[in-house]
Amino acid sequence: MxxxxxxxxxxxxxxxxxxxxxxxxxxxxxxxxxxxxxxxxxxxxxxxxxxxxxxxxxxxxxxxxxxxxxxxxxxxxxxxxxxxxxxxxxxxxxxxxxxxxxxxxxxxxxxxxxxxxxxxxxxxxxxxxxxxxxxxxxxxxxxxxxxxxxxxxxxxxxxxxxxxxxxxxxxxxxxxxxxxxxxxxxxxxSPPVGKTEAIEIYLHYQTVNNDNSELLASIRQLDPWTISWSNICDYFYAHDFHRLLRACSGENTVHILTSMNWVTEVFGAHIMEYDSKIRREFFIEAQNMISMTGKYTDPSGYFRHTKVITHPYNIGDMGATLMVKDSWQDYFFKGQDLNIGEVSFVPYSHTHKTHTFLNIYFTFNKKINPCTGYE
Structure with a gap:
């Protein structure tokens, strides 16, 4: 269409x-x-x-x-x-x-x-x-x-x-x-006449895993600039996932992914894992963060950004995860020789079901900037 x-x-x-x-x-x-x-x-x-x-x-x-x-x-x-x-x-x-x-x-x-x-x-x-x-x-x-x-x-x-x-x-x-x-x-x-930039789309249906070396080699031969993995990393052990990505990577490939389940792999990502005094501090800190970022993400005020109506866990967990993100990042990249671009939280959005997603991008090429894909 x-x-x-x-x-x-x-x-x-x-x-x-x-x-x-x-x-x-x-x-x-x-x-x-x-x-x-x-x-x-x-x-x-x-x-x-x-x-x-x-x-x-x-x-x-x-x-x-x-x-x-x-x-x-x-x-x-x-x-x-x-x-x-x-x-x-x-x-x-x-x-x-x-x-x-x-x-x-x-x-x-x-x-x-x-x-x-x-x-x-x-x-x-x-x-x-x-x-x-x-x-x-x-x-x-x-x-x-x-x-x-x-x-x-x-x-x-x-x-x-x-x-x-x-x-x-x-x-x-x-x-x-x-x-x-x-x-x-x-x-x-369909670029206008005189324009050389264009995209082509090919559809394929096949399971990508470490046992399918032929498929991984075919992806590598395409020398992809970027590969987007959605949250596939949540269904692999970290070392197996990195092995898969290395097998798919071209010389300058940047990998982009989101983790939803990382909070299940580290202690301290849930507000109820702390005593009541610290829970209150996390909640207040997270609410202040939502109020502050709302000025930039929603400048005309479609949504309320103070006294947000939601389950307290959705706000409190934002404060808790700030404490443990770096620990999970160290675990996820342990033993890997690569170039990390960013591991960052998705900005708070009232429309999201979960508010602790991590956006991740990196490359196995130590010479290039993962943000641009160039040296």
């Missing part, structure tokens, strides 16, 4: 919404038909970047989606399917309590309860159908989980400073951010 420059709204609906317009369904069908013309990729073999190929499991899912296009579910059915996966104990509703504008609270709670994005107030009911990709699954693939909310994946420190609370509703600010990002990708995929 992005290669042929489908409408930006349609792309956003496919990515994030429980409900699509009929127009989006048509663009999605065109994209599905195009991809299904690709050749079959060899099972359990490294990808061939020069060919348009898809793995058999990917083809199976996309073929299932194509069949589902013929008989799409209704908007009402989409809402029911969304509610079925909803976990009433999920802390998502604290987002509502911390939004300042009543307008934003109403719109945000509507998104949480219906999964619609954007909200479909501008559409006639007959033009709306349930998302194909979110609810039509096959071969044991789980449907969308209510623990996966759009809000939780949005970089609020990049979104909120670009908007003014009184002028732009909260959901609109998110939409504008996505729109700008997609326009950039359009340009990279």
């Amino acid at each position: 992005m290669i042929v420059k489908a409408p930006i709204r349609s792309i956003i609906e496919v990515w994030f919404s429980t409900v699509w317009t009929i127009e989006t369904l048509k663009h999605f069908e065109n994209a599905v038909n195009t991809v299904l013309q690709y050749e079959n990729a060899p099972n359990n073999k490294p990808p061939n970047p020069t060919k348009k190929e898809i793995h058999s499991k990917v083809r199976s899912l996309i073929s299932h989606w194509k069949k589902s296009i013929v008989t799409p579910k209704s908007r009402q059915e989409a809402h029911k399917l969304w509610v079925k996966t909803f976990n009433s104990e999920n802390a998502t509703f604290t987002i509502i309590a911390n939004l300042i504008e009543p307008r934003d609270r109403v719109q945000a709670v509507r998104h949480i309860l219906t999964g619609e994005f954007p909200l479909m107030d501008d559409q006639q009911e007959k033009n709306l159908i349930a998302s194909i990709t979110m609810f039509n699954c096959n071969d044991g693939i789980s449907p969308h989980s209510a623990s996966e909310f759009m809000f939780q994946m949005m970089p609020m420190d990049a979104i909120l400073p670009q908007n003014k609370r009184k002028e732009t509703p909260f959901l609109n600010a998110i939409y504008n951010f996505l729109e700008d990002a997609i326009i950039k990708i359009f340009t990279w995929l």
Whole structure:
């Protein structure tokens, strides 16, 4: 859909919404038909970047989606399917309590309860159908989980400073951010005449682990500038993970990752591991830190940054983790000869489920700057 420059709204609906317009369904069908013309990729073999190929499991899912296009579910059915996966104990509703504008609270709670994005107030009911990709699954693939909310994946420190609370509703600010990002990708995929910078995208489905030396060698041969690992490091022993990354690395590769579970590998990362006096100090320190950073990450005040409404652990643990981050960092990089760029906390965001994520980037090349990838 992005290669042929489908409408930006349609792309956003496919990515994030429980409900699509009929127009989006048509663009999605065109994209599905195009991809299904690709050749079959060899099972359990490294990808061939020069060919348009898809793995058999990917083809199976996309073929299932194509069949589902013929008989799409209704908007009402989409809402029911969304509610079925909803976990009433999920802390998502604290987002509502911390939004300042009543307008934003109403719109945000509507998104949480219906999964619609954007909200479909501008559409006639007959033009709306349930998302194909979110609810039509096959071969044991789980449907969308209510623990996966759009809000939780949005970089609020990049979104909120670009908007003014009184002028732009909260959901609109998110939409504008996505729109700008997609326009950039359009340009990279199809650069204007005279521009040489472009990106190409290849899809592959295969498990990356230390037992698959052939795949690791194929990644290394690409000489990647950066490799993003999400939170894969949470599922490896540290020394095994570094061995994997070395096998994938080109000469100047910078590795980027996030750890969510690091707090389980070090004592003292939870506020309840300290006595009551220290707990209170941690809580006050963390609340002051949120108030201070809020001036920069949310200058027009979409959210409250004093007396934040959330579970006390979410604030107190921020203070506790500051005490032990360096100890975990020493453990994670122990015995490794590499160049650490940064190990830093993700800025506090009311929309995140967890507030103790660590962003990490480093390279095995001691001569280059991990921040730039150059010497």
